[in-house]
Each structure stands twice: as C-alpha cells, then as structure tokens.
Amino acid sequence: DxxxxxxxxxxxxxxxxxxxxxxxxxxxxxxxFLWYKKYPAxxxxxxxxxxxxxxxxxxxxxxxxxxxxxxxxSLHIVPSQPGDSAVYFCAASKDSGGSNYKLTFxxxxxxxxxx
Amino acid sequence: xxxxTQSPTHLIKTRGQQVTLRCSxxxxxxxxxxxxxxxxxxPQFIFQYYREEENGRGNFPPRFSGLQFPNYSSxxxxxxxxLDDSALYLCASSFPxxxxxxxxxxxxxxxxxx
Numbered sequence: 001d002x003x004x005x006x007x008x009x010x011x012x013x014x015x016x017x018x019x020x021x022x023x024x025x026x027x028x029x030x031x032x033f034l035w036y037k038k039y040p041a042x043x044x045x046x047x048x049x050x051x052x053x054x055x056x057x058x059x060x061x062x063x064x065x066x067x068x069x070x071x072x073x074s075l076h077i078v079p080s081q082p083g084d085s086a087v088y089f090c091a092a093s094k095d096s097g098g099s100n101y102k103l104t105f106x107x108x109x110x111x112x113x114x115x
Numbered sequence: 116x117x118x119x120t121q122s123p124t125h126l127i128k129t130r131g132q133q134v135t136l137r138c139s140x141x142x143x144x145x146x147x148x149x150x151x152x153x154x155x156x157x158p159q160f161i162f163q164y165y166r167e168e169e170n171g172r173g174n175f176p177p178r179f180s181g182l183q184f185p186n187y188s189s190x191x192x193x194x195x196x197x198l199d200d201s202a203l204y205l206c207a208s209s210f211p212x213x214x215x216x217x218x219x220x221x222x223x224x225x226x227x228x229x
Contacts, residue, residue, distance in 0.1 A: 004157070041222065043205055043221050044220045045218050046218065082157075102173065108157055
C-alpha cells in the first residue's frame with residue numbers, strides 16, 4: 001500500500017516558466033511533509049518542508065502548498081532553471097517531534113527544465 | 116562542516132553472502148537512519164539509531180541489522196543476501212528534533228547481488 005503517491009513520473013518545463021510537482025497521500029496521521037531533490041549519483045537533498053498546521057511555506061523560488069482535506073501537496077518552482085533538473089521526492093512523516101523520524105517517500109518525479 | 120559520508124560507493128556480492136555498509140554522520144548529528152532505494156522507487160525506511168539503540172524499524176526482516184557507535188557513525192549489516200536486496204542504500208543523519216531537523220543524506224552505497 002503506497003501511502004505517498006507521485007503520479008507523474010516525469011515533467012518537462014521551459015526555463016523561466018513555473019514547474020508544479022504534485023503529491024498525494026493516504027495516511028491522515030501524516031503531519032509533516034518534505035520535498036527532496038536528487039541528482040544522479042548523489043543522495044537526496046532537503047529542499048523545503050511544511051507542517052500540517054500550515055497551508056503554505058515559501059523559500060525563495062520554492063513554495064509548497066498543502067491541502068489537508070484533499071490530502072494533496074504541491075511544490076511550485078518559479079522561475080524554473082536548468083539546474084533544477086533532477087528527481088523530486090515527496091516525503092511525509094507522522095511524527096512531529098521526538099527522535100523517531102521515519103519518512104515515507106513517493107516514487108519521485110523527474111523534472112527536466114529545458115533552456 | 117562535514118556532510119554524511121558512506122562507504123563503499125559500490126559493492127557486488129553473491130546471493131547468500133553477508134555485507135556491511137558504513138556511514139559517518141554529519142558533524143553534530145546524533146541520529147542515523149538507513150533507507151533502501153530500489154530501482155524506480157523512492158527510498159524506503161529500514162531503521163533508525165539514536166544513542167546507540169535502534170529507535171524505529173520499517174518493514175524489513177531481521178537479517179537487516181545495524182549498529183551505532185559512540186561517535187554516532189553507523190553500520191548496516193545484511194545477512195543471507197537475496198537478489199532483491201540489490202539497491203541503493205542511503206544513510207541519513209539528523210538532530211532528534213522532529214520538524215526542525217530534516218534528514219541529511221549521504222550519496223549512498225550501490226549494492227548489486229548476483
């Protein structure tokens with residue numbers, strides 16, 4: 001049972017335009033959500049996160065939106081740059097504190113930003 | 116600041132053998148987690164170590180075991196290797212602060228079981 005789903009395996013966007021990556025989850029106990037970016041031959045790199053008490057979090061060109069009623073979150077990248085080309089993983093946790101910090105990941109979306 | 120380092124980067128083993136993967140956590144991080152990423156999948160949680168004890172485990176059999184040392188480095192041991200164990204094994208470190216401390220991943224060890 002896949003609790004975090006990224007239904008688009010790939011996305012192609014022109015440089016300068018907006019990239020929107022989507023993620024759905026099924027477990028209502030999840031209360032913390034993260035996006036990671038992964039380049040080939042490297043480990044995932046933390047990008048941005050959002051707590052379930054918020055519906056939006058912004059960091060520079062990256063904004064994450066959370067719709068709890070729909071169990072849906074999205075990552076917006078504006079403007080998109082060729083260096084953003086990578087696999088993006090959505091992840092969720094149901095532990096908002098303490099030392100137990102298990103992440104459940106989606107399968108990832110390959111973003112390609114064309115010059 | 117030293118990031119998370121893993122060794123070796125690549126490894127080829129035969130079915131039935133045993134393997135040990137190593138991880139040095141990022142400076143100041145005392146919690147280490149291990150994830151398995153199969154081809155075309157997202158990382159899957161194996162277990163986490165905090166203060167040298169296992170502190171949370173995913174849906175992996177007992178032949179997957181680990182250790183954390185006083186300097187917070189860690190080992191992942193897999194016994195009786197199976198073909199399906201072929202994957203990228205990722206180590207991640209963090210402070211035990213929940214939302215305020217996202218996981219920092221190493222570049223992984225690519226294990227191939229033949």
